[in-house]
Amino acid sequence: MAHGDPLIEVRDLVKHFPITKGLIRAKQVGAVQAVDGVSFDIREGETLGLVGESGCGKSTTARLLTRLLDPTSGTIEFRGKDIASLSRKELKPFRRDMQMIFQDPYSSLNPRKTVGSIISEPFIIHEPSVGEKDRKCRVQELMEQVGLNPEHYNRLPHEFSGGQRQRIGVARAIALKPKLIVADEPVSALDVSIQAQILNLLRDLQRELGLTIVFIAHDLSVVRHMCDRIAVMYLGRVVELAGADELYNHPRHPYTGALLSAVPVPDPRLAKAKVRQVLTGDVPSPTNPPSACRFHTRCPKVVMGKCDVDDPALDPKEGGNLAACHFPLSDREVATQVPTAAA
């Protein structure tokens, strides 16, 4: 896969949701720090994975990238142009290059519209000059491309199964031949036997159309299968960023190690062999995150006096992984915790 220049450069992206008190004269009393200073590049033609537990800010990051949310601060450069502070009108030409696929194929399709009109919508908005007949033709081509029967043009979403609905969502997303697709948990609502169909479809389309994909999922096996590079998020920060092989073969951040260790492996021999690294407790509240390294309250390698006062930067570690940690995992530690990691 050709990994060209950065398509998108994200720098110090911040999104704080204000918490207000009082009805009439609402006062801000705090903020949910959903995304708090995230920087990464998305290279042309690659699939970048975002993983982390619920509440880590991965979906918020996705919505900021596509500007469905307005960032509090920071920049998002799309081919050199900062789109973080553009107005709705200024954004319109960029919108067609960035499309989203949502998690829930049941609630992301308008139940009263036919499949044909759902998939035509992007053309109506962005290419109003295309005539109705021509549009129908293109929609039916798209349906064919994602594996739907073009004769079902006039059916309503409820007549389709979950997997087929997700195909409708994919067709809508690729309609305008976008540069970037942001897929937020595209398969987690689907049955296991159907998941593979959608994953294979996304991979095939990426090859055909040269798409750049941001792939968000909590299932680490799915992310490994789909992505070239992966960013691991924890409480609004990126704690590790590496190529898929590097990340899964030698994770450096203790949080990544714990995540990989927790994934159940469908192989009883490996399951018996490993010492599961179980994190205690829950993710702390993003309204009042821990000081310095945000993982220090749950980290098995924490050194008090260092980790709780000195915020680690996202720096290159052994093996080429970028990790924000003062005491990264050694290969020996990885081997005992994560049996699936290659030595």
Next chain:
Amino acid sequence: MALLEVEDLRVHFKTDDGVVKAVDGISYSVDAGQTLGIVGESGSGKSVSSMTVMGLTRAKNATITGSIRFDGKELLTASEDELRAVRGGPISMIFQDPLSSLHPMYKIGKQLVEAVRTHQDVSKARALDRAVEMLGLVGIPEPRRRADSYPHEFSGGMRQRVMIAMALCNDPKLLIADEPTTALDVTVQAQILDLLEKLKRELDTAIVLITHDLGVVAEVTDDIAVMYAGRIVEKAHRDDIFAAPEHPYTWGLLRSIPRLDSPRDEELVPIPGRPPSLINPPSGCSFHPRCPYVREAHTRVDPLLEAVPGAAGHEVACLLPPATRRALWAELSTGADPEAAKAVATAAGAGSGTGSVRREEEAS
């Protein structure tokens, strides 16, 4: 005698569209201290079958036949009062969604006290002590103080632990866990799975674990039953299901999920089509419309769950001859796609071909 014995259980629901055969003749048993994993997709009948054990599917439009014996006592014909004594006592259940299974307006402690006092004749103070003890056991920090909280003050993982605490407060002999970790993050899932293992080890609790996640069953179960369209299509010891699966549906499940221990660029092989309707299930083998190895007779003959020759405790409901199945899996497990495997298996299994013909004739 096994702790729980389910025999030829059928649960059919009459609806406006026809009769939904949610569970259509399944049998299994679980011993004390054993964990049975029931694996299947949505609509395979895995939840309905275990809810029937608890008597939760008794509705006007439901027809339930067969037998469910728990500790030697028949539950299908038990009265509502007898069932109430069993539910939450000797048998308890953990549901998938912990938020909707807890009452939002009562404090956690109060809900646990109620569960204890339903089955044990103890004072409120004693019951609260028990509740706090159980909250501590499942890993809730400061259990005494947290008993005074409402469900919404807890995170998803903590709520699920409260549900487990409630399920355990009367020392159940059998715990039915219906997708207990599906709504949770992997790290919390690992905590809950550890907890289930501890229960089995320390309290000798029998567990029926219902899930669609093959990874989860690989970690914590002893035996596994794979369900498809209301029936058990394969049943075996855990190691056999993963090392030598016999049913094409099980192969499909194993090969359609990306795994951390396989090469990263390995192609996923999805199961074509989608799960069948339970109102008009396909004739013959219910998996035949999605099965790459289907033969003409399979659309007419209904396979029975039969012992696999030479493998103790391994049962499968498949019409393919055993030798062909073995040849197919030998190919598939090396990463071949279904078509290639079929070609190799046909060439290699020429000798067993006659066997399959005879078998099909016998059956029809």
